[in-house]
Amino acid sequence: MTITPTAATTPTTVPGAYMRAEIAEQPYRWLDLIDWKRPALEAAAGLIREAEPQLLVFAARGSSDHAAIYGQYLAHNLLGVPALLATPSTVTAFGTELRYPASVMLAVSQSGESPDLLDTVRAAKRAGVPIVAFTNNEMSPLAALGEVHVPLMAGAELSVAATKTYTAELLTLYVVLSLAAGVAWNDVASQVRIAVNAATSVLKNTAPIVADLAEKLTAVERILVVGRGYSMSTAKEGALKLMETNAIAASGWSAADATHGPLGQVVESTPVIVLTASPAGRDSVERFASAAAILGGRMIIVGPGGDDNAEHVPLAALDSVGLDTALIPLLEIIPLQQLALALSLATGKNPDLPAGLNKVTKTL
Incomplete structure (x- = not known):
């Protein structure tokens, strides 16, 4: 290769x-x-x-x-x-x-x-x-x-x-x-190659969408990211990337936990990124999105679904035939990585060297 x-x-x-x-x-x-x-x-x-x-x-x-x-x-x-x-x-x-x-x-x-x-x-x-x-x-x-x-x-x-x-x-x-x-090894390797092809499409297709979205978010001070099941890891990691590179208050939650308190973070125009690509847990994510929208949240949907009032990163490549849904977190994190990068650059920062952070963190 x-x-x-x-x-x-x-x-x-x-x-x-x-x-x-x-x-x-x-x-x-x-x-x-x-x-x-x-x-x-x-x-x-x-x-x-x-x-x-x-x-x-x-x-x-x-x-x-x-x-x-x-x-x-x-x-x-x-x-x-x-x-x-x-x-x-x-x-x-x-x-x-x-x-x-x-x-x-x-x-x-x-x-x-x-x-x-x-x-x-x-x-x-x-x-x-x-x-x-x-x-x-x-x-x-x-x-x-x-x-x-x-x-x-x-x-x-x-x-x-x-x-x-x-x-x-x-x-x-x-x-x-x-x-x-x-x-079997061959079955696992086949799934990885399907994910590779899907990720290549995601990288290409989401880049212009995310670049446009970043320009609209340059004045935000906080962002909420919500997923469920496998996508909870994406919510937490996506929020961390936005926090690290942009010095904003970003937090990532399971949709179930977010309903118990973090929903109170949402006021008029608060960006709320909801992850809908994983089938398991999608219903609860969509219910949270509806509740956040009623409070005036600015809805950003990564995955399928949404309406004309939401901004949408469609991730069409995740419809690839035969993709194990357990691999979706490898793909849905990509537009959040791209957003962290694009938003940081749009606000004059250097995402490679965020202030106060080091590459290797040695906690005691």
């Missing part, structure tokens, strides 16, 4: 150039994963199958935590196994040593360097829990802690805002948990 250049091979001082290149190269990185890392992916799935866990524990921070939320849904739906998100401060702030049932820990991190994440993984290992590590750095401390390490194959990511490493985490979790559930 022909591997496209990564953003790391094209040094530039143009604001947003790295983020733009890294968004665009995502489908190629997904192909790299299945073309080059089949042994690691199958080893990770084999470890999960052989352990016959009663519980999966996801350890992650930041964008990786949003990928872990997606993995939690996959674990439930593919394996029928309860899954939870680790709380690193239990170990680092309280010094608590947990007792686990038969478990496997999936530790997800772009850098593999955050001290509290490493301490959490070490504590799990002391409790006898096998570790599968997912990182974009094969030489990281986290990679060394895993019984199996799965490289994300995203390539160097130079923009502070994670884009291609985030979708690489989603895809890697999808492949490993599908294989652990007994799905």
